[in-house]
Amino acid sequence: MDNMSTPSWRSATIRRRLVLTLLILIPSALASSYVGSVLPNKGSTPLELAIIIVYSVLFAWISVGFWTAILGCFTLLRRYDRFSVSHALSEPLEQDTAARTAVLFPICNEDTPRVMAGIKTTYLSLQQTPGASQFDIHILSDSSGADKWMEEEAAWADLVEELGAQNRIFYRNRKVNLKRKSGNVADFCRRHGKAYTYMAVFDADSVMSGETLNAMLHIMERRPKIGILQTAPACFGHDTLLARLQQFANRVYGPMFAAGLHFWQLGDAQYWGHNAFIRIEPFMRHCGLPRLSGKPPLGGDILSHDFVEAALMRRAGWGVWLAFDLPGSWEECPPNLLSELKRDRRWCQGNLQHLRLLFTEGLFPAHRVLFLNGAMSYASALLWFTFLMLSSGEAVLQAIVGPSYFAATRSLFPAWPVWQPLWALVLLATTGVLLFFPKLLSYMLIVIKTRRSRLFGGPFRLLLSIFIEVVFSALLAPIRMLFHSKFVCITLLGRQIGWGSQQRDDRPTTWGEAIRFHGGGALFGLLWGGVVWLYSPDFFWWIAPIVVPIIFSMPLSVITSHHGLGLWLRKKKLLLIPEEAAPEKEIRDVTRFTREMEDTPVPLALPREAGFLRTLLDPRVNGLRRALLARRGQHTGKVSNATLEQIEEKILQTGPASLSVNEKLTLLRDAGRLRRLHTMAWTKNNGSLRERWMK
Template sequence: MDAVTETAPAHASNAPPAGPFAPAMPEESRLNMPEQKLSRFDPATERRKFVNKFSSPWLSRFITFGGGLALTGWGAYEMYRVIDVGGITFLKWVLLVLFLANFSWIALSFAASVVGFLHLLFVRPKPPAQPEKLSTRTAVVMPIYNETPSRVFGALQAIYEDVEATGLGACFDWFFLSDTTDPDVWIAEERALLALRGKLGPQARVYYRHRAKNTARKAGNVGDFVARWGGAYEQMVVLDADSLMTGHAIVSLAAAMEADPDAGIIQTLPLIINRNTLFARVQQFAARIYGPVIADGLSCWMGRDGNYWGHNAIIRTAAFAAHCGLPHLKGKPPFGGHIMSHDFVEAALIRRAGYSVYMLPSLGGSFEESPPSLIDVAARDRRWCQGNLQHISVLPAKGLVWPTRQHFATGIMGYVASPLWLAQLLVGILLVLQASYIRPEYFSKDFTLFPTWPRFDAERSLELFIVTMAVLLAPKLFGLIVALFDSPTRRASGGVFGLIFSTLFEVLMSALLAPIMMMVHAGHVMHIIFGFDTGWEPQRRDDGSVPFKAIMRRHRDHVLLGFISLVAALLISPSLAAWMSPTIAGLILAIFLSWASGQKSIGLALRRVGLLVTPEEKNPPPIASRANALSEALAADGHDHADGLRALHDDPKFCALHQAFLPPAPHRARGDITPERAMAVAKLSDARTIDDAVNWLHRKERMALIQDRALIALLTRLPASGAAVAE
């Protein structure tokens, strides 16, 4: 008996093989997934833990929060002394409050990075060994939404093959969960599925489900799977459309979940790979060199009260169904409606129920990609900003442990910090302007001969500025030191000098990009405060530049603000201009930097000279190389951008399979006809050939057509192009 058969659980046969002509999905195995209440929680319902050997990480928390609080207190005292020269005015008090809000944020991050730095430097946690057997079944699910099919199907095939190579592949089933709204992409997904099943053979259990309506977006997509099929699986590994995970990582997660009955979610640390543009390679280098220190510090202090980032993690399915049904927030979007940043809330709810949520930062083999340009990351962050600001309503929910509330506060502050930083800069400029040009009116209530001038302690101010910069940059220095002490990382990143020069370049780029992102995030926050919903557009995955006109439109206000700030600062004080020079330079260069950020040629040129090189870039993980090769092979079939209607019309066998994949037609009352279906019927009735249908039917009408067997029949009866049609 081979290893696969030996390790397969007894109920493995419940999920039938999925050959090319097998049903799209296995038989349903339902779980009840009730909507949770944020305003009510009975502590008596919290489950009793099976294992009580896990103690609170009190030392890490003491260093992180005690150190952050002490550093914030010192900063508050020093800033008070800076402004306490000649009396404190109202604007000075505002400046102090804004400084505290921003400084406390970076002080806490600094203290957490100290914990991660010391832990990595002296403990050096080892990755878990690969298990020899598994006793449970795991679903590996990949939600997709208008993605390039060749990329996601090639990636999943590479992951599938790597898991099979461990000898434990019989314990896993594979699911594409499509929320695609583009009809041509939907058809391309099904064609890619059939190609994938044909390559893997009839023993492969690879399935595909397309939702007619993408209710609640990704959270609703995964929730639909759990409610309908989750009962067949003890746990599920959730991937993103750009995820890659090695077989070792996936089977190790499954083994860790089996060994820990208290675990609800176990999160990995995904590394960024496959990036070539300037901006993406800056992010890739930063995540690889600084990310482990930050993630390890986070893992140390949060212990088993951790967070979930929505992908590259394993989840206990029954616990997720019982406790993670997301409620709708009161009110309309952007603050109300369905929860967009669902992952934080799911972690909070499953932890509230008594399950543990934690990270395995030492487990390698978990990868993702990043947006290729500054504009792309700004578009993604707009959606993330809305989701994190929604957490203001979730923050006071009943029954949450305090680390969970800290995770919410961290996510909120990640975006609110930008308008606070902008406000701090503006108040600082106003104070200098008052001191230089405006007649003082700062007499106290007691009679004095002289007014209270808005003055500062320049020497103490310089010292505080230096300390603030040191605290801000320390996590990068810690990451650099850890990388220098790790021989494989050091050698694969260009050696000592390569790492140092790459770090300096990354710090320079980050300093120039920071004021642009400050303005972008501040704009997002204001946009949401004024009630505008961000929507949910698919993310660009490929390298490539944004049209220059779009870049100019996006950043022209930033450039104008930069020039205004420069002129104003020079008129007020040359020293003020010098102090603001990094911010001013970033804004003035915003168009150029945004253009350069998306240039693949610049990123590749830096790689040739040895800058921003990562170990995974120099020695690509085999699974990444395999995924890229498979994606290229699938793309060569030409289905990614083919017309879906022609595919259904020209290939009767595929058309029959597509209709077999469709769910049973819902009951429709007489007269209940959507405008899209009515228009599709009218246009199909008037069409003489398939060319007419292809040219006339719009996107929503096409979606109505390919979901309706009756309309598909009308389409397939149309003559081919150029065929004679009787009058």
């Protein structure tokens, strides 16, 4: 029987979520009462009351992560979870499936060699499996500009020829880029959705093994009520210090947290937008994204589409499951703090938009909580910032005004404000346990239960690596708090943001970039710390772990962006991950293929980024572009012949670099002029025109 369609898991979620709610609310209430007893005036002033309220919300928030980790540890210790979707792998299919799957790579101005290396790796891994013929790969490009478009198209053609993958790997560049990635996937569904039963949605840096893709196909076939099946991707691929810290945290703590999420979410899980399997027919029918009323940033197109699509899929009666124990799924993480924070600014806007969907009709309570949880991922930073400002204000106020010994009502005896530093230390220690105890549980699971510590450098190096990760997390947390607070504020104030491509290479942050990005925060930290030091030196030491990293955010950002220290730690087997100690074939392949593609010379010794010029001069690329135009019936649309002649005359007189973006795109859709310009470049004045263009 298909246990995903029986009510057993639904009744289990009720019990599990009730227990989780009690585990969060009861300690939070006790902590709120306790913090009131710590404050000098016992919470009787408006300022202290505000401190208690903010702290109680924050305590509840960090309790969610703590208990998720505890439940995840419990799940992994048992080694068997009767609701795990992976059990379907032991159940044979009644007949061989004929379901076809499209593996989607939505890209936008990405590093082309890395993208093609990931596609090549996934394709070759699939070819080693019996179900390879059921998978096609589609590259869905939203890249802007003629150069990037032509670079991708040429790289795709080279890859197809190398692999013999004609009619197996496809490429399409959208002419009109609506709704970013969600619009890109929706466009594919409209064009090709009826030809496939499933789609496996990737990111530009995603890699999955063919065995994992086949396993997900098997699970979806055996569990026909699953609409979305999400994996828990492992991070790999970078050598900068920050990336290695994130990769290490993901591989050490991630499995336990993923198991904890599965424990209380079950069929109401999240979809993270990539490394997931989706049933196309219900996705097309039920997961169309509404356009929010009002103007951006809180109105307009929904940016963080994945959570919303999961909620809509679940509302339609289809399960959304996290395959927490399914290996063979990877992604990369941001290589430096600047790229991480730029990504977080986009995610912040998208997650805050979800608050407008909290009361959408028909949504399951679990997904309303997930919307709130996603918003709190960034709003909590503003709450921490508010808590620290209120606490600092209380300390400064006590120093300037002094305590009030007599209340407004008549009393024979004065009211003596009492400050209990020991109680404050107990409160701080309790908060620290919530934050850091799960890390020790992860160490225990790796060393004692799974006995995989050798993949992390051994028990001692693993413990030392956890200490290093904790230290840098503590240093970087105040910087992230400050920026996330800023992102929430500017989003609520209605300021729009860009949506550029992510940095995926190990290029370090320059001092100029660090000054521009962190300079204002560092000055704020100096002002904040200086005022507190001036009026309340004792309290300064309480906030020093927050203020000092903010003041030194510029060198921290630069240091963590370099790969020198990261490589040194790797050489010492610190912050080591299994993908470095004993990499899977797919990890070795994508690394090697990326390096080979980056080192492969471009014909005519042209820069790789000069895709438009290569289309004009390279006979093979020029012929490819014209053949694709003939096959797809593309044309220049409403562009007049006079305009085309002006563009041609301009390029002949002043060269390809003088054309605007739109002029280049127009020319790339006219096969006849591409052929004529290519011929002229090679024949006119014995090739002098070509030489002039290449200078």
